Amino acid sequence: MKKKMVTALLAVSMLAGLSAVNVMAADDDTITVGFSQVGAESDWRTANTESMKSTFSEENGYELIFDDAQQKQENQLTAIRNFIQQEVDYIVLAPVTETGWDTVLQEAKDAGIPVIIVDRMVDVSDDSLYTAWVGSNFKLEGQKAMAWLDAYLEAKGRGDEEINLVDIQGTIGASAQIGRTEGFDEAVEAHDNWTTLAQQSGEFTQAKGQEVMESILKQSGDDIDVVYCENDNEAFGAIDAIKAAGYEVGGEEGQILVMSFDTTNAGLTQTLSGEITCDTECNPLHGPRVEEIIQKLEAGEDVDKQAYVDEVAFAADDTVTKVTIDGTDYDITPITQEIIDGRAY
Amino acid sequence: MKQRKKMTSTGFLLLITIVLFFVMYAAGMVIFADKGFAKPQMFLNLFVSNAGLLVISCGLTIVMITGGIDISVGSVTALVCMVMADLMENKGVSAYVAVLAALLIGLAFGIVQGFLVTYMGIQPFIVTLAGMFFGRGMTAIISTDMISIKNELFLKWANYRFYMPFGSTNKKGKFIPAYIPPTVVIAIVVVLIIAILLKYFKFGRKLYAIGGNRQSALMMGLDVKKTMFRAYVLDGFLAGLGGFLFCLNSCAGFVEQAKGLEMDAISSAVIGGTLLSGGVGTPIGSMFGVLIKGTISSLITAQGTLSSWWVRIVLSALLCFFIVIQSVLASAKKKKS
Numbered sequence: 001m002k003k004k005m006v007t008a009l010l011a012v013s014m015l016a017g018l019s020a021v022n023v024m025a026a027d028d029d030t031i032t033v034g035f036s037q038v039g040a041e042s043d044w045r046t047a048n049t050e051s052m053k054s055t056f057s058e059e060n061g062y063e064l065i066f067d068d069a070q071q072k073q074e075n076q077l078t079a080i081r082n083f084i085q086q087e088v089d090y091i092v093l094a095p096v097t098e099t100g101w102d103t104v105l106q107e108a109k110d111a112g113i114p115v116i117i118v119d120r121m122v123d124v125s126d127d128s129l130y131t132a133w134v135g136s137n138f139k140l141e142g143q144k145a146m147a148w149l150d151a152y153l154e155a156k157g158r159g160d161e162e163i164n165l166v167d168i169q170g171t172i173g174a175s176a177q178i179g180r181t182e183g184f185d186e187a188v189e190a191h192d193n194w195t196t197l198a199q200q201s202g203e204f205t206q207a208k209g210q211e212v213m214e215s216i217l218k219q220s221g222d223d224i225d226v227v228y229c230e231n232d233n234e235a236f237g238a239i240d241a242i243k244a245a246g247y248e249v250g251g252e253e254g255q256i257l258v259m260s261f262d263t264t265n266a267g268l269t270q271t272l273s274g275e276i277t278c279d280t281e282c283n284p285l286h287g288p289r290v291e292e293i294i295q296k297l298e299a300g301e302d303v304d305k306q307a308y309v310d311e312v313a314f315a316a317d318d319t320v321t322k323v324t325i326d327g328t329d330y331d332i333t334p335i336t337q338e339i340i341d342g343r344a345y
Numbered sequence: 346m347k348q349r350k351k352m353t354s355t356g357f358l359l360l361i362t363i364v365l366f367f368v369m370y371a372a373g374m375v376i377f378a379d380k381g382f383a384k385p386q387m388f389l390n391l392f393v394s395n396a397g398l399l400v401i402s403c404g405l406t407i408v409m410i411t412g413g414i415d416i417s418v419g420s421v422t423a424l425v426c427m428v429m430a431d432l433m434e435n436k437g438v439s440a441y442v443a444v445l446a447a448l449l450i451g452l453a454f455g456i457v458q459g460f461l462v463t464y465m466g467i468q469p470f471i472v473t474l475a476g477m478f479f480g481r482g483m484t485a486i487i488s489t490d491m492i493s494i495k496n497e498l499f500l501k502w503a504n505y506r507f508y509m510p511f512g513s514t515n516k517k518g519k520f521i522p523a524y525i526p527p528t529v530v531i532a533i534v535v536v537l538i539i540a541i542l543l544k545y546f547k548f549g550r551k552l553y554a555i556g557g558n559r560q561s562a563l564m565m566g567l568d569v570k571k572t573m574f575r576a577y578v579l580d581g582f583l584a585g586l587g588g589f590l591f592c593l594n595s596c597a598g599f600v601e602q603a604k605g606l607e608m609d610a611i612s613s614a615v616i617g618g619t620l621l622s623g624g625v626g627t628p629i630g631s632m633f634g635v636l637i638k639g640t641i642s643s644l645i646t647a648q649g650t651l652s653s654w655w656v657r658i659v660l661s662a663l664l665c666f667f668i669v670i671q672s673v674l675a676s677a678k679k680k681k682s
Binding site: 064066078112123 | 380382500601604654
């Protein structure tokens with residue numbers, strides 16, 4: 001009896017399923033975008049997601065299918081395969097890992113769906129597997145920060161002084177670390193009176209940043225002029241270590257000048273209080289730039305393979321308000337409470 | 346009498362799982378017809394994305410039938426992927442040797458863990474917990490970097506497609522045949538072999554007998570230890586093979602890979618009608634457990650606005666449901682005897 005009922009139920013549900021095949025939804029001109037996001041591990045990531053969601057909203061003529069991969073590549077592979085079957089118009093991928101995308105991107109290409117990579121780059125054998133990449137120019141971030149440092153020291157009359165720098169690097173191999181370290185190294189190279197005292201990874205965390213800073217302070221605490229932290233969390237750790245060792249943080253002579261990246265809310269608050277003297281932005285608001293690319297593709301135009309998001313930098317004071325790199329001017333904004341309150345992340 | 350009773354509860358749990366899967370999938374086809382749910386490829390993708398998990402769940406089903414557990418399989422998968430990637434990319438070894446290494450790693454885990462559980466009498470949870478830490482640790486020792494597999498032969502396997510005679514037409518009216526990669530073929534063959542092995546061979550029947558009641562199995566004169574040892578070895582081997590299939594899907598090795606895969610495998614087995622107390626369960630059921638998990642995540646992705654964490658919540662609800670059914674069955678069994 002039970003079995004019969006189950007069989008009947010099964011038959012009915014299958015029938016319902018089959019009949020539904022014919023009821024395809026009428027297609028209009030909304031653009032469907034499937035977005036596979038890494039997860040929600042940091043404020044930066046959340047701001048990134050929010051930017052996508054607000055850009056690809058219904059009011060703007062989009063349908064966004066959002067998938068949170070919970071830090072797992074296999075979830076992203078599944079999500080992209082689902083997007084392909086759903087016949088989305090565009091796939092936006094913020095990859096968890098840089099590797100392992102060849103197969104699934106090939107499937108997307110075969111289905112004729114353009115893929116736009118955001119944030120991290122993917123390492124694929126064939127560049128044509130993705131249409132475009134949107135992200136931060138990490139090297140430019142580093143260059144901006146170092147150009148600011150140069151101008152700042154000059155303005156303080158320390159342009160010819162011997163300056164000793166410490167670089168607390170990010171997780172080795174991460175694109176943010178590579179770019180920011182490059183910017184640092186090039187600037188130190190270009191100045192005869194600048195010396196790198198130590199260059200060590202703080203793995204982008206507060207705890208490790210503090211630990212690394214402590215050990216560097218023990219070796220050469222009195223000599224350090226500048227600490228270049230490759231993200232805000234490391235800077236928090238480094239500042240704690242510097243204070244605990246009895247030194248002062250700040251931009252004046254005799255103090256240890258701390259520089260940082262990412263401009264998170266907490267980072268900018270520290271900038272406002274003067275503990276971080278210069279904080280360079282890593283902009284998570286990728287939505288508008290991705291939309292720009294999609295609109296170009298819709299219009300049948302060619303797009304650049306790499307697109308950078310606009311990024312700014314904030315300083316604790318107005319000693320330096322502009323730096324020039326390769327002929328382009330970049331503003332350095334003195335931080336205020338209003339700016340912090342007005343930011344999306 | 347006892348034997349018949351057990352088979353019926355196995356059959357009943359299996360039936361619920363299969364029905365649940367078809368109802369869920371049919372519901373998906375109704376609600377999300379315009380999101381590709383009705384396409385044959387969407388169904389096949391359940392296998393494509395979960396080929397490794399299918400094989401690993403089969404292995405877990407075997408040890409769970411004996412009343413044991415194996416939580417090392419996720420780490421074994423990560424280790425297998427890393428070793429394969431490292432061998433092929435950094436050591437220049439051929440893809441065949443890398444596959445052999447993968448299977449040997451699985452076997453080694455199975456033999457060591459099986460020995461400790463059966464002959465040393467240590468709790469399987471603790472033994473495989475150690476295996477889990479060891480596997481993940483070794484993966485990090487080999488390399489903390491991500492290694493991308495670029496070996497030509499390996500990529501050829503990964504990108505090979507068996508095209509089906511059926512398919513679907515896309516928006517532009519182009520016919521796209523459905524396909525499966527070799528991983529799916531291997532996974533299905535493994536599930537079938539294990540299903541036959543458990544149902545029609547002495548080894549399988551001994552497993553059910555041991556899991557059902559170890560004491561009476563001993564008194565019947567069954568070689569309990571040897572059989573259990575073999576179960577763990579087979580489970581380890583399948584974890585190695587599953588890791589290889591997983592690697593064919595991801596084409597990369599890195600430390601964080603397959604984190605929590607053991608829990609996916611265990612939950613799939615439970616949803617598929619495997620009793621944690623042992624004696625009941627089938628590989629076919631576990632396969633449907635995996636498919637249900639895949640269907641839930643497809644449904645949630647298709648819905649588009651729900652957070653993908655809902656997959657976990659729905660899974661937990663399903664787990665509760667199945668555990669309640671299991672305990673009802675178990676108490677009914679107790680009353681009878």
